[in-house]
Amino acid sequence: MYDTIVNFLRKCIFYVLSVGPIPNHIAFIMDGNRRYTKRWNLMQGAGHKVGYSALMSMLKYCYELGVRYVTIYAFSIDNFKRTPEEVQSLMDLMLDKIEELLKEESIVNRYGIRVYFSGNLKLLSEPVRLAAERAMLATAKNSKAVLSICVAYTSTNEILHAVQESCEEKWDEITLLNSSGGYEPDENVNLIKLTDIEKHMYMAFAPDPDIIIRTSGETRLSNFLLWQSANCYLYSPSVLWPEIGFRQFLWVILNFQRIQVYLDKKRKQV
Numbered sequence: 001m002y003d004t005i006v007n008f009l010r011k012c013i014f015y016v017l018s019v020g021p022i023p024n025h026i027a028f029i030m031d032g033n034r035r036y037t038k039r040w041n042l043m044q045g046a047g048h049k050v051g052y053s054a055l056m057s058m059l060k061y062c063y064e065l066g067v068r069y070v071t072i073y074a075f076s077i078d079n080f081k082r083t084p085e086e087v088q089s090l091m092d093l094m095l096d097k098i099e100e101l102l103k104e105e106s107i108v109n110r111y112g113i114r115v116y117f118s119g120n121l122k123l124l125s126e127p128v129r130l131a132a133e134r135a136m137l138a139t140a141k142n143s144k145a146v147l148s149i150c151v152a153y154t155s156t157n158e159i160l161h162a163v164q165e166s167c168e169e170k171w172d173e174i175t176l177l178n179s180s181g182g183y184e185p186d187e188n189v190n191l192i193k194l195t196d197i198e199k200h201m202y203m204a205f206a207p208d209p210d211i212i213i214r215t216s217g218e219t220r221l222s223n224f225l226l227w228q229s230a231n232c233y234l235y236s237p238s239v240l241w242p243e244i245g246f247r248q249f250l251w252v253i254l255n256f257q258r259i260q261v262y263l264d265k266k267r268k269q270v
């Protein structure tokens with residue numbers, strides 16, 4: 001009964017919010033899981049499990065509100081530098097939760113979400129990589145919304161990968177033209193363009209994020225979506241990731257709407 005009332009009230013609030021601008025893409029840096037474990041004297045890894053439940057709530061709020069793209073920073077390339085036990089425990093959690101995401105009653109299937117894994121997936125252990133590939137294949141026909149899970153990811157690695165791919169592509173193109181005698185030394189044709197690099201980004205399938213939310217009061221981007229965040233808002237609520245809830249979500253959306261309305265007014269005045 002309590003849940004029904006809460007769900008009803010949330011839907012009413014979302015209905016009112018939908019009169020204003022709704023972000024198309026929200027990205028999360030889920031900071032503070034280990035600190036939560038320490039603060040509450042829990043067993044090692046427990047904070048990440050609570051963090052996963054918090055993530056499920058955030059996904060539910062986003063998709064109910066009509067946000068089409070959600071991206072999460074689940075494991076950075078730098079996280080491989082943690083102790084082998086911690087890396088293993090995070091990978092075990094990842095494997096377990098990917099299986100959970102694929103269950104019939106999961107949020108992914110309830111909301112028709114397509115799952116992408118973005119990052120240098122070759123760095124993952126085989127079981128995790130195969131599970132990630134399975135999840136992408138199993139959800140490939142879902143079209144209502146997108147969840148992008150950044151694993152073995154850093155922005156600098158993404159940019160390097162995109163530049164390398166673009167160079168290789170251009171090199172192949174020029175070699176082919178050269179061999180058929182059609183090569184012209186025209187720098188407008190031969191130089192790599194922004195669009196060449198963008199199409200090789202791990203995140204090429206998604207528009208740039210409108211909002212990045214990083215918990216624990218941290219305001220750094222920590223090598224996350226650097227290329228894509230030129231015009232996005234950064235919010236850093238002081239709560240640890242496992243503590244994030246509806247209140248913080250609502251606050252972020254209201255602020256986003258306030259700024260968008262102000263910018264629209266300003267644009268009209270010009």
Ligand SMILES: CC(C)=CCC/C(C)=C/CC/C(C)=C/COP(=O)(O)OP(=O)(O)O
Binds near residue numbers: 033035036097149
């Ligand atoms: C399949 C799927 C979607 C899984 C995601 C599971 C999940 C919640 C992963 C969080 C990973 C992570 C390294 C968070 C940062 O907290 P931290 O460990 O750096 O904690 P700290 O900031 O307190 O040091």
